[in-house]
Amino acid sequence: MPEPATPTPPPWAAGGVGHTPAPAARPDAAHEHAAPPAADTGPRSSATGAGPRNAAAHSGPRSGADAPHRPQPPGEPAAAPRTGAELPQEPRPPIGPPSPPASAAPTLDGEAAYRTRTSAAVPANAVTARPDGTVGQSPIRPDAEAKVNGTFDYASDLAFDGMLWGHTLRSPHPRALIRSIDTGPALALPGVAAVLTAADVPGKLHYGLIEADQPVLAPGEVNYQGEPVAIVAAETLDLARRAAERIAVDYEPLEPQCDPSEAVEAGAYFRYQPVRVGDPDTAEAAVVVTREYEVGMQDQAPLGPESGVAVPTGGGLVLHVATQWLHSDLEQIAPCLGLEPERIHLEMAGIGGAFGAREDLSVQIHMAMLALRTGRPVKMMYDRAESFLGHVHRHPARMRYEHGADADGHLVYVKAHIVLDGGAYASTTEAVVGNAASLAVGPYRVEHASIDAWGARTNNPPCGAMRGFGAVQTCFAYESQMDALADALDLDPLEIRRRNAIARGDQLITGQVIDAYEPDPAAPADPDRARPFSPLADLLDRFTDLPVPPVPADRDIVELPGGTGNTTHGEGVRRGVGYGVGLKNICYSEGFDDYSTARVRLELGGPEHDGEPVAYIHTAAAEVGQGHWNLQTQIARTELGVRHVVLLPNDTKIGSAGSSSASRQSYMTGGAVKAACEAVRDLWQDRDLADGPIEATRVFRHRATKPMDPVTGQGDSHVQLALCVHRATVDVDVELGLVKVVDLTCVQDVGKILNPVALEGQIHGGTAQGLGLAVMEEIVTDGGRVKNASFTDYLIPTILDMPPMRLRIVENADPEAPYGLRGAGEPPTLSSTPAIVAAIRDATGLPLTRVPVRPEHLTVRRPS
Amino acid sequence: MTAAAPARFDFHRPAAVAEAVRLLAEHPEAVPVAGGTDLMVAVNYRLTRPEAMLDLTGLDELRDWTDEGDTVRIGSGVPYARITAELAAVLPGLAAAARTVGSPQIRSRGTIGGNLATASPAGDAHPPLLATGASVEIASTEGVRHVPIGEFYLGPKRSALRPGELITAVTVPKAAGPQQFLKVGTRNAMVIAVCSFALALDPETRRLGTGIGSAGPVPLTAPDAEAVELPWSDPGRFDDALADEFGRRVAAAARPIDDVRGTADYRRHALAVCAARALRRVWTAAHERNPR
Numbered sequence A: 001m002p003e004p005a006t007p008t009p010p011p012w013a014a015g016g017v018g019h020t021p022a023p024a025a026r027p028d029a030a031h032e033h034a035a036p037p038a039a040d041t042g043p044r045s046s047a048t049g050a051g052p053r054n055a056a057a058h059s060g061p062r063s064g065a066d067a068p069h070r071p072q073p074p075g076e077p078a079a080a081p082r083t084g085a086e087l088p089q090e091p092r093p094p095i096g097p098p099s100p101p102a103s104a105a106p107t108l109d110g111e112a113a114y115r116t117r118t119s120a121a122v123p124a125n126a127v128t129a130r131p132d133g134t135v136g137q138s139p140i141r142p143d144a145e146a147k148v149n150g151t152f153d154y155a156s157d158l159a160f161d162g163m164l165w166g167h168t169l170r171s172p173h174p175r176a177l178i179r180s181i182d183t184g185p186a187l188a189l190p191g192v193a194a195v196l197t198a199a200d201v202p203g204k205l206h207y208g209l210i211e212a213d214q215p216v217l218a219p220g221e222v223n224y225q226g227e228p229v230a231i232v233a234a235e236t237l238d239l240a241r242r243a244a245e246r247i248a249v250d251y252e253p254l255e256p257q258c259d260p261s262e263a264v265e266a267g268a269y270f271r272y273q274p275v276r277v278g279d280p281d282t283a284e285a286a287v288v289v290t291r292e293y294e295v296g297m298q299d300q301a302p303l304g305p306e307s308g309v310a311v312p313t314g315g316g317l318v319l320h321v322a323t324q325w326l327h328s329d330l331e332q333i334a335p336c337l338g339l340e341p342e343r344i345h346l347e348m349a350g351i352g353g354a355f356g357a358r359e360d361l362s363v364q365i366h367m368a369m370l371a372l373r374t375g376r377p378v379k380m381m382y383d384r385a386e387s388f389l390g391h392v393h394r395h396p397a398r399m400r401y402e403h404g405a406d407a408d409g410h411l412v413y414v415k416a417h418i419v420l421d422g423g424a425y426a427s428t429t430e431a432v433v434g435n436a437a438s439l440a441v442g443p444y445r446v447e448h449a450s451i452d453a454w455g456a457r458t459n460n461p462p463c464g465a466m467r468g469f470g471a472v473q474t475c476f477a478y479e480s481q482m483d484a485l486a487d488a489l490d491l492d493p494l495e496i497r498r499r500n501a502i503a504r505g506d507q508l509i510t511g512q513v514i515d516a517y518e519p520d521p522a523a524p525a526d527p528d529r530a531r532p533f534s535p536l537a538d539l540l541d542r543f544t545d546l547p548v549p550p551v552p553a554d555r556d557i558v559e560l561p562g563g564t565g566n567t568t569h570g571e572g573v574r575r576g577v578g579y580g581v582g583l584k585n586i587c588y589s590e591g592f593d594d595y596s597t598a599r600v601r602l603e604l605g606g607p608e609h610d611g612e613p614v615a616y617i618h619t620a621a622a623e624v625g626q627g628h629w630n631l632q633t634q635i636a637r638t639e640l641g642v643r644h645v646v647l648l649p650n651d652t653k654i655g656s657a658g659s660s661s662a663s664r665q666s667y668m669t670g671g672a673v674k675a676a677c678e679a680v681r682d683l684w685q686d687r688d689l690a691d692g693p694i695e696a697t698r699v700f701r702h703r704a705t706k707p708m709d710p711v712t713g714q715g716d717s718h719v720q721l722a723l724c725v726h727r728a729t730v731d732v733d734v735e736l737g738l739v740k741v742v743d744l745t746c747v748q749d750v751g752k753i754l755n756p757v758a759l760e761g762q763i764h765g766g767t768a769q770g771l772g773l774a775v776m777e778e779i780v781t782d783g784g785r786v787k788n789a790s791f792t793d794y795l796i797p798t799i800l801d802m803p804p805m806r807l808r809i810v811e812n813a814d815p816e817a818p819y820g821l822r823g824a825g826e827p828p829t830l831s832s833t834p835a836i837v838a839a840i841r842d843a844t845g846l847p848l849t850r851v852p853v854r855p856e857h858l859t860v861r862r863p864s
Numbered sequence B: 001m002t003a004a005a006p007a008r009f010d011f012h013r014p015a016a017v018a019e020a021v022r023l024l025a026e027h028p029e030a031v032p033v034a035g036g037t038d039l040m041v042a043v044n045y046r047l048t049r050p051e052a053m054l055d056l057t058g059l060d061e062l063r064d065w066t067d068e069g070d071t072v073r074i075g076s077g078v079p080y081a082r083i084t085a086e087l088a089a090v091l092p093g094l095a096a097a098a099r100t101v102g103s104p105q106i107r108s109r110g111t112i113g114g115n116l117a118t119a120s121p122a123g124d125a126h127p128p129l130l131a132t133g134a135s136v137e138i139a140s141t142e143g144v145r146h147v148p149i150g151e152f153y154l155g156p157k158r159s160a161l162r163p164g165e166l167i168t169a170v171t172v173p174k175a176a177g178p179q180q181f182l183k184v185g186t187r188n189a190m191v192i193a194v195c196s197f198a199l200a201l202d203p204e205t206r207r208l209g210t211g212i213g214s215a216g217p218v219p220l221t222a223p224d225a226e227a228v229e230l231p232w233s234d235p236g237r238f239d240d241a242l243a244d245e246f247g248r249r250v251a252a253a254a255r256p257i258d259d260v261r262g263t264a265d266y267r268r269h270a271l272a273v274c275a276a277r278a279l280r281r282v283w284t285a286a287h288e289r290n291p292r
């Protein structure tokens, strides 16, 4: 815990709150209001009884720690944040006026409560949460009921009066020149309102997340199969599709560059990032293992296809989109439309899964162009096949690794040559390469390393963000290498990892020192007290009392490899066990100014809230299914001691929340909501809610990071590191090459459990995605053409493929982070893949250097 | 806007087979639809755009099976879920195949008639129907004809079904001995076969029936393998070498290709493994049931 005084919960916060690490909120970037808020803010008070009150009571920024009137918490020592189990249960306040406050608190009597008007201006799509659940608990999600009963509006459910349907014509060629486009036959169809090409783009021709290199519509050449060439708006979707078929495009196909290694040699790459430390060429090793690894192209396969509606508003636009980052969308959209960003308002539409696929733009600019041209609302919605072509994928990788170790298995050096295929356009390849390079050896101590990582430019489908973001690919390679070393030295796979586990004070190959770990005080003490705390060894040690499950007698065929296929009744089945460790950076790295904004407003509710205070939270953070909305309500209840929380729609009327990516929203927007709540709580000390709402806006930033040195890769590039360890137990039908994963046991350090159920969901889901990459998920391309753009042939795990999991969740707090949390969504995706492949190796004795492992790799066509 | 009027689309819902075939003769453009689990996927992917549809779900005649003594006559509209639940004792091979189809939703909706009419080489009903020598009952305004299953499949997604014809039923001989169906897929459920194999053993006539799925342009049989000599007089002499020889002959009968679901090599290999396993299982079962 940091030294500064911890903020005190207001006396009316029943049950108190956990300790809070020093807020990282920047007072300079924050502002606070009394009601009414600035003109562009969330719910407005009604005209009556909502005049400015206490307008002077709030002036100026104020840090959370300096308010003189707040007493120190009595008898509370500075200690690590409490674990979920220790969190006091919030007693449910009685129905009616809130419990009588202690002396310093404003009086909230029933009369005062009912004098305050209710929020007449709260938008219809605000989400009212059930009135309970603090940090550490698992309240039912505010979006759960609607998602279960089918009333939740996903982006594809949106409809507006007078709406047209848009459709995209895409290139069938991976690379071609466009000699001409004749839109005439399409426009001639009755009911077609507009057909637009590159010539019609109102502003800049290119957009992109990091580098604006991707054409809005192909301007004379196409560089991947599926690149948008023209867009159509028509009265029906079917008509729009038929019209698109009638657009005559004269292509001159060119030879596509589909080999990423050749592309790199030819100088076609988005980024090259080396890392150099020590002198790997002269370092002496007793044992050396050298292998080449390959990772296939995985897809995020979100169930909700890309969809949205653009509504013209006299000179501007409202865009209803399902995106991971509203403000980044806006920054990219506005210049291409030639509009001032102020004239475009983005509203979040219901998101049907993301996993990175909604970081890049899809329908946004296209539907906006069609709406501006036609003056009518335009909806776009991809079907499954188009979705597979219309979003980026996980970078396929080819990696050559050389590990040298001494006779005891201590790493001496690592050399790696990593080629990631970025496909045709930049997307986030640059950042993915940074992750692959900086995390190339994993959570192991090594003095000498030489890493070269490239992100190639080819005519394959563009690749970008997917859960794990560059750390997944190298994790498969370095974990396979650790197992190969263990084999060569006849060491236990856990033991070789333990011997090399990074500890506090050690450095990553980038020179970044491992810090920000407060070991869980409840954990058993390390017998070797002289050793610095190793967050990895701590996790590995926990497998001692988690035995490998026994082989059950009399299994049904669904429990055997091949499942209902009835391929084995036990014939050819061998069991294998394997481990995998993953190291993931949390939040945005390499000097990026990563922040989130939250506005919290507290006001007295009406009778529907029993006259109790209601917290309104406004952020732009995307709820992608991870449970972030729920967490915001938990934070508000914890920090403000209220029960009632209303989530205002996520939109661009508030500042950026950053992306729902990089496992960062609990940390970042959680941090911003927490800081805003703390600010409101401070103001509440001096004020009576009956006099009007209290509101505060906070911008939250994590600790600053540095770019990687372009030559040596050195630099404190990461904010926070998170570790996850999997043990996989598999049954393999070695004659047919079919795999059944029978157990996945996971030990993950999350710093602090904020919501046990949501956390388990993240670990299960992340693990399943890693399982998919291990044994089935791959976009297959041939000469740049996608061969399996459907769920018929792009297989994702079913419930029969994914075993029940056993979880050990560890809370080694990060004192830099809100509540001590550590981002949790991505790490399990890293480690489950190598653990499963290691288990298959154990069962088959095959080297297995490529994922996904296919049945033929285990039987007739064994790669390497 | 007036231009928004959708294209004309006829939907016929006959209540009797006679009416259905008459409608089909009058409206040759009408496409029959049963469960829709093949057809509507094709419509969604815009591989087909039917101008009219003939809904078969109102035809009660197609929606049941009947015991005909030595055979079972299964109406073309019977879904997989019922085959698994109701026919496992008499048609174990077909019931095992039905169990592997899609997901519970698909098994409730998808019909055996739809599987036959689609005639995909990967259709799971085909191998057990081939292995047991089933017969397809086809109706039109001309009357009813019966096509032996071996003559039904003509090419990838091409069958003996002619325009104006409906499949009304499939007649399957009851199992005279143990049967097996094995389906290889890269996922443990809900997967299209990479390859599949069905085997029926008739200890009375000492005959084997085979069916191979997803390893050729049409579902195939393996006559060479069916001719393998089995040690009927001394069942204990059955050994791995014999099972493997049977597997090799099945693999040799296949005509697989490389595609995204699997390679030709792997398909041949997996068929050999599956066939050997199937033969061991039926032989063991036959001799457990009738001890010497």
Ligand SMILES: Cc1cc2nc3c(=O)[nH]c(=O)nc-3n(C[C@H](O)[C@H](O)[C@H](O)COP(=O)(O)OP(=O)(O)OC[C@H]3O[C@@H](n4cnc5c(N)ncnc54)[C@H](O)[C@@H]3O)c2cc1C
Binding pocket: B031, B032, B033, B034, B035, B036, B037, B038, B039, B040, B041, B056, B076, B077, B100, B101, B102, B103, B106, B109, B110, B111, B112, B113, B114, B115, B116, B117, B118, B122, B123, B124, B125, B161, B165, B166, B167, B168, B190, B191, B192, B193
């Ligand atoms: C998610 C999913 C998973 C699947 N998994 C499998 C699987 O594992 N194994 C498998 O074999 N199949 C699978 N299928 C395919 C499909 O479910 C089966 O082929 C099913 O048997 C089709 O039957 P249906 O009644 O739905 O046919 P429909 O879709 O209604 O019809 C299919 C075709 O047959 C014609 N037709 C239907 N009935 C008749 C009739 N009585 N007479 C003449 N023509 C007729 C139709 O005109 C159409 O051309 C799957 C499909 C989906 C969507």
